Amino acid sequence: MIKEVIVVEGKDDTAAIHRAVEADTIETGGSAINNAILKRIALAQERRGVIILTDPDHAGERIRKIIAARVPGCKHAFLKEADATYKGDIGVENASPDIIRQALANLRTDYQRAEQLIDWEDLINAGLITHPQAAKRRRAIGNILGIGYCNGKQFYKRCGMFQISREEFLAALEQIENEGL
Structure with a gap:
């Protein structure tokens, strides 16, 4: 079980995480991230730590920046676009369990x-x-x-x-x- 809570964009991303590792997730609901979600992420960061794993596209990077600005000290996991693309669709849900585990093993901390x-x-x-x-x-x-x-x-x-x-x-x-x- 991963101690930190993993922040993803949606339920398909959560399913992909659960195929790869045992972890709790918070779903942002896509790029329309609201204050209630940001408060949940801040609480998770305070109590357990947070890992941000968003899609390797413009919307995912926007979500990552919003969270990092509001919730300092998050850890970041990154997927390569090629590893998260299937039939032109880019997303965490397209990454294999091995690729997700690899991204989670190579975390970066936001200083x-x-x-x-x-x-x-x-x-x-x-x-x-x-x-x-x-x-x-x-x-x-x-x-x-x-x-x-x-x-x-x-x-x-x-x-x-x-x-x-x-x-x-x-x-x-x-x-x-x-x-x-």
Whole structure:
């Protein structure tokens, strides 16, 4: 049994979680997350801890940001878009139990006032900003680091928020460059 409560978007996501692990969930009801749900998530964080596992799409990222802003200290589990897509549909419910367990094993913690270990210049030099392949490179590095895909500004914030070390960053950069990206 996982101690923390896992926050997902809907009942199909809860079913997928239950196929993978024994855990309690809170469903946001999609992107229309309301104050009552946020209060339940805050209570769960206070008493047991919270893991946010939303879909690897725009709506899922929006929900993740809303929760993280209102409920500090949450843990984050990320799925790769390719691992959560079935017939063009992107969602936690499409991920296999093994992929969900893997995401839950590679949690990142949200440090609100974190020291920035990677600076903006590092992202530019790595071709993650203002580069013709920047989005593709950010997606690949985000998957390696376990912080998901996002735009350049959010990638920079996540590097600080999840305390990505310079060593982790450079190792991920080397890996994508070895893969020809």
